[in-house]
Amino acid sequence: MMTLRILWGKLRKRNKADYRQFQFSVAFAIMLISSFLLLICSPLIQGAFPEGGDSSKQAWLIFGVAAVGCIVFVLYVTKLFLRYKSREIGIFLALGTEKHMLKRSLTAELAQMTSICSAIGIASGAVVAFLAGKLVEVLVSDVYDGKFAYTVTGLLFSVCYALVLFLMIQFQAGRSMKRTNVIEVINEQRRQEPMKKSVSKAYLISGIVLTFIGIFCALVLPQIIAYTMGLFVGSWMNAFYLAALFGIYRILVYAVSSRQRGHNPQKYYNNLIDYGMMKFQGVSVVRNMLVITLLLFGGLFAIAYFPMYLTSSVSDQGYEAEFSYRYLNDADEPAENDIDALANKHGITVADYREADFIRIFGSGVERDADENSQLVETYYERYAKYDVTSASEFRKLTGISLDIPAGSYYQIIGGTSTENLWTKYGEMDQLYIESEDAYLPLTYVDTVSYEALNISGNRGMGDAARFVVSDADFERLDAGLDDSSRETQVLFNTEGEMKDKIAFSNELFREFAERMSPSMDVMEFYNAAAEEREGAEYTETFAGAIVDPENPLKATDWQFDPLMTPLVDQQNLMELSTRLLMFAYIFVICIAAVGVIGYTRSQNVGLTNRQVFEDIKRLGADLNYRKALMRRQIRKVFVLPTVLGVGLSILYEMLMLWNNDRILSTGEIRALLALTAVAAGVVVYQYVIYRMSVSKTERLLRLE
Amino acid sequence: MLTVEHLYKSYQTGKTKYEVLKDVSFEVEEGEFVAVMGPSGSGKTTLLNCISCFIPYDKGSISLKDVNLSKLNEKQIAKVRNEKLGFVFQDFMLLDGLTILENVCVPKVIRKEPYKQMEAKAKKLLKMFGISEIAGKYPAEISGGQKQRTAVARALMNDPLLILADEPTGNLDSRSSEAVIGAFLEAQEKLNATTFMVTHDSFSASYCDRVIVMKDGKIFTELVRKGGRREFLDELLTVLRDLNGGE
Ligand SMILES: Nc1ncnc2c1ncn2[C@@H]1O[C@H](COP(=O)(O)OP(=O)(O)O)[C@@H](O)[C@H]1O
Ligand SMILES: [Mg+2]
Numbered sequence: 001m002m003t004l005r006i007l008w009g010k011l012r013k014r015n016k017a018d019y020r021q022f023q024f025s026v027a028f029a030i031m032l033i034s035s036f037l038l039l040i041c042s043p044l045i046q047g048a049f050p051e052g053g054d055s056s057k058q059a060w061l062i063f064g065v066a067a068v069g070c071i072v073f074v075l076y077v078t079k080l081f082l083r084y085k086s087r088e089i090g091i092f093l094a095l096g097t098e099k100h101m102l103k104r105s106l107t108a109e110l111a112q113m114t115s116i117c118s119a120i121g122i123a124s125g126a127v128v129a130f131l132a133g134k135l136v137e138v139l140v141s142d143v144y145d146g147k148f149a150y151t152v153t154g155l156l157f158s159v160c161y162a163l164v165l166f167l168m169i170q171f172q173a174g175r176s177m178k179r180t181n182v183i184e185v186i187n188e189q190r191r192q193e194p195m196k197k198s199v200s201k202a203y204l205i206s207g208i209v210l211t212f213i214g215i216f217c218a219l220v221l222p223q224i225i226a227y228t229m230g231l232f233v234g235s236w237m238n239a240f241y242l243a244a245l246f247g248i249y250r251i252l253v254y255a256v257s258s259r260q261r262g263h264n265p266q267k268y269y270n271n272l273i274d275y276g277m278m279k280f281q282g283v284s285v286v287r288n289m290l291v292i293t294l295l296l297f298g299g300l301f302a303i304a305y306f307p308m309y310l311t312s313s314v315s316d317q318g319y320e321a322e323f324s325y326r327y328l329n330d331a332d333e334p335a336e337n338d339i340d341a342l343a344n345k346h347g348i349t350v351a352d353y354r355e356a357d358f359i360r361i362f363g364s365g366v367e368r369d370a371d372e373n374s375q376l377v378e379t380y381y382e383r384y385a386k387y388d389v390t391s392a393s394e395f396r397k398l399t400g401i402s403l404d405i406p407a408g409s410y411y412q413i414i415g416g417t418s419t420e421n422l423w424t425k426y427g428e429m430d431q432l433y434i435e436s437e438d439a440y441l442p443l444t445y446v447d448t449v450s451y452e453a454l455n456i457s458g459n460r461g462m463g464d465a466a467r468f469v470v471s472d473a474d475f476e477r478l479d480a481g482l483d484d485s486s487r488e489t490q491v492l493f494n495t496e497g498e499m500k501d502k503i504a505f506s507n508e509l510f511r512e513f514a515e516r517m518s519p520s521m522d523v524m525e526f527y528n529a530a531a532e533e534r535e536g537a538e539y540t541e542t543f544a545g546a547i548v549d550p551e552n553p554l555k556a557t558d559w560q561f562d563p564l565m566t567p568l569v570d571q572q573n574l575m576e577l578s579t580r581l582l583m584f585a586y587i588f589v590i591c592i593a594a595v596g597v598i599g600y601t602r603s604q605n606v607g608l609t610n611r612q613v614f615e616d617i618k619r620l621g622a623d624l625n626y627r628k629a630l631m632r633r634q635i636r637k638v639f640v641l642p643t644v645l646g647v648g649l650s651i652l653y654e655m656l657m658l659w660n661n662d663r664i665l666s667t668g669e670i671r672a673l674l675a676l677t678a679v680a681a682g683v684v685v686y687q688y689v690i691y692r693m694s695v696s697k698t699e700r701l702l703r704l705e
Numbered sequence: 706m707l708t709v710e711h712l713y714k715s716y717q718t719g720k721t722k723y724e725v726l727k728d729v730s731f732e733v734e735e736g737e738f739v740a741v742m743g744p745s746g747s748g749k750t751t752l753l754n755c756i757s758c759f760i761p762y763d764k765g766s767i768s769l770k771d772v773n774l775s776k777l778n779e780k781q782i783a784k785v786r787n788e789k790l791g792f793v794f795q796d797f798m799l800l801d802g803l804t805i806l807e808n809v810c811v812p813k814v815i816r817k818e819p820y821k822q823m824e825a826k827a828k829k830l831l832k833m834f835g836i837s838e839i840a841g842k843y844p845a846e847i848s849g850g851q852k853q854r855t856a857v858a859r860a861l862m863n864d865p866l867l868i869l870a871d872e873p874t875g876n877l878d879s880r881s882s883e884a885v886i887g888a889f890l891e892a893q894e895k896l897n898a899t900t901f902m903v904t905h906d907s908f909s910a911s912y913c914d915r916v917i918v919m920k921d922g923k924i925f926t927e928l929v930r931k932g933g934r935r936e937f938l939d940e941l942l943t944v945l946r947d948l949n950g951g952e
Contacts, residue, residue, distance in 0.1 A: 279802030621787020
């Protein structure tokens with residue numbers, strides 16, 4: 001046992017590079033994951049995203065992707081390491097060393113290495129988390145007081161993750177030791193995987209076609225079908241991504257194994273040695289190329305969120321008032337003087353306070369739905385929804401906009417950025433119910449009037465949540481005899497003061513507002529009294545009872561009267577933006593690092609398995625330049641095509657996606673694409689650097705200096 | 706043709722220096738089939754590697770048809786290896802991913818030569834060594850003897866001045882060995898090829914015109930075949946017995 005360990009130690013000295021590669025990869029993976037965990041568990045992030053919110057769910061989802069990614073990465077590196085090791089193990093076995101002794105040495109060695117690397121990984125992860133945490137602190141310091149701090153949970157999770165990796169590595173080592181056949185073990189290192197087929201041009205073309213058709217069908221076609229035929233094809237179209245994947249695979253297979261004398265036999269002969277070298281590594285080379293392509297795509301896909309978020313967050317700011325809320329008059333909500341007092345308490349002042357009367361009454365409309373054949377069905381209802389209606393003069397009080405509305409006609413209030421779409425059209429209401437007369441008032445549609453701050457609910461003033469302006473005379477008729485639960489007050493105002501004070505004010509106002517709501521306000525966002533009439537108890541069960549926590553406006557809320565408080569929106573946007581960007585940056589780093597390691601190790605493998613070939617052709621008179629060029633061509637295979645495919649496809653995909661969402665490329669989107677292209681260019685440079693490193697490393701391995 | 710004069714070669718291992726070749730001089734004439742024999746460790750492979758410029762040597766000169774090989778740079782050496790020398794090794798060294806025909810083409814492929822003559826020449830050589838029918842097979846699919854005959858064909862691809870072979874029959878059974886030696890003889894007879902072969906197999910050596918026997922880095926003796934192969938084999942066996950007995 002003792003002697004075996006000494007021998008083992010000597011061998012380690014000779015295989016330093018293999019050991020270093022394994023150790024680095026394990027430590028790197030653990031560093032990434034533990035820094036992520038320490039950050040996500042810190043009070044900084046936890047305070048910003050209360051449990052159950054969308055953001056927190058998304059953060060954990062991204063974490064899941066990263067964690068799985070790192071596990072796959074470590075599995076791959078372990079497999080490589082065990083392959084290096086297996087030759088030594090085979091020789092020991094052949095010399096009669098007992099297998100369980102070897103197994104014990106191997107697992108002990110791996111256990112020791114993994115533990116040390118885990119400790120280093122977690123320690124450096126803590127440093128990275130600290131730096132990233134401080135960065136977030138600075139980014140959000142205007143709106144949020146949270147401070148980065150280490151937590152026991154974060155540390156525990158990190159240790160658990162390291163433990164999972166530890167067990168997996170042990171399991172893998174145990175499994176690799178199960179192979180009994182000595183010769184097989186010795187040959188493991190140069191195990192050959194020949195490409196079975198030699199493929200033709202048609203194979204390549206089918207690959208390209210499949211890739212494009214796959215992406216097109218999965219991404220663009222559903223939209224086109226929906227727009228032109230009103231058919232909704234559903235998410236099974238995503239299966240076409242598999243076709244794209246298969247297409248990419250075919251392109252790669254072609255690049256590696258196409259060898260036909262074909263039209264240019266001279267070229268075929270000039271590249272003969274390249275073909276010969278690739279032949280037996282084809283399968284694993286293609287596999288590696290595919291993984292590199294997908295990782296590059298994934299990394300760029302993640303980083304694409306940067307420019308997209310940065311441009312989209314700007315376009316959301318367009319409210320004419322900082323605060324906007326409405327309440328039914330049967331509730332005892334704060335009045336103007338209460339608001340002033342609350343503002344004073346927080347050291348800010350209220351400006352431009354204005355309020356106006358709305359009524360909630362039944363009116364007609366068109367419901368659109370997809371039937372079981374995915375066909376669009378339109379149904380007209382006399383009592384389609386209980387709408388919000390105000391008068392021209394009340395509307396002027398709120399907005400300063402004068403509308404000339406003849407009796408018997410109306411305007412529809414829409415959000416600044418809303419457009420008609422498949423589901424909702426403007427001006428479809430043609431009558432409103434007059435309660436006092438038990439009759440309908442026919443109305444004709446004039447036009448829309450745009451006011452962002454008056455369309456703050458989820459459906460943005462469309463469909464059954466539409467808000468209308470009628471003439472003063474009509475309003476009076478409609479209003480007569482309504483009780484307070486059908487009368488509504490709409491409030492708009494701004495504030496002046498420090499951002500942090502505004503946030504504190506908003507939080508308190510939110511609590512007051514939510515706590516003082518009336519029972520008739522206690523409904524979910526998409527609740528519609530007319531639909532309740534039609535559908536009965538089942539509907540009530542689904543939509544009654546708002547989800548709102550007065551103590552925490554940031555928590556996921558589902559409430560029709562959810563107020564707009566832009567300081568809170570800004571706060572949340574900024575926090576979400578910075579944390580989300582940070583997380584996407586993590587994904588990017590993980591993918592790109594994995595690409596680097598895989599490309600680098602693959603290149604060395606190409607060198608190692610072909611050592612004999614290089615020696616041989618040297619004797620046959622291939623000079624140094626020839627051999628260097630040959631080696632570079634082999635290594636380039638691993639780099640060029642996957643990089644071109646990964647980068648090209650991700651830009652193409654992003655472009656299609658941005659175009660597809662509204663069928664135009666806005667300047668913001670073009671700028672986002674340019675930014676993505678710049679990042680992609682950076683990735684190309686990175687790949688080039690890794691390629692150079694691989695070349696010089698392989699040159700040293702093959703003594704081609 | 707090949708002239709080796711006062712060749713010295715030593716290996717430095719740590720502080721100690723091992724003299725492996727000590728003042729080796731000999732000549733090989735055009736069209737000659739010469740074998741080098743000697744106990745393991747006597748410096749045969751080292752000598753061959755010096756001739757093919759694979760390793761540098763300390764002193765002496767090696768010239769091939771009046772060209773002094775020690776004066777050449779890397780590119781020129783590669784050219785000499787490709788055009789003037791042919792190699793056959795103990796462990797075949799064929800490229801697994803290429804067919805037999807393609808493997809034979811490799812020396813010309815390296816020079817990016819026109820493929821038509823290349824193919825024609827390769828086919829001719831395969832035919833000459835009786836391996837035409839396996840032209841489309843891969844190395845893993847043929848026998849050791851066939852592999853080695855492929856290697857001989859490959860060595861002859863550029864009509865070299867000299868074929869260097871290191872234990873070409875070392876891994877073969879006697880029948881395959883005979884076929885490989887037959888290939889060398891065929892090349893000598895039909896192409897007037899010159900062959901310099903390292904071997905420890907007296908049976909193979911007995912086919913040669915001349916045998917150089919090495920011991921401890923020096924030429925121990927030289928035997929020239931005058932009569933039939935059988936007598937020469939007996940002569941060789943006697944010398945080798947003396948060589949071992951003398952230790
Ligand atoms: N690269 C080397 N480094 C040090 N010593 C070597 C090296 N190659 C061969 N030798 C030594 O040179 C001597 C001759 O080796 P070699 O020419 O291979 O003998 P042969 O082919 O006759 O069996 C041997 O003692 C061997 O140990
Ligand atoms: Mg030898």
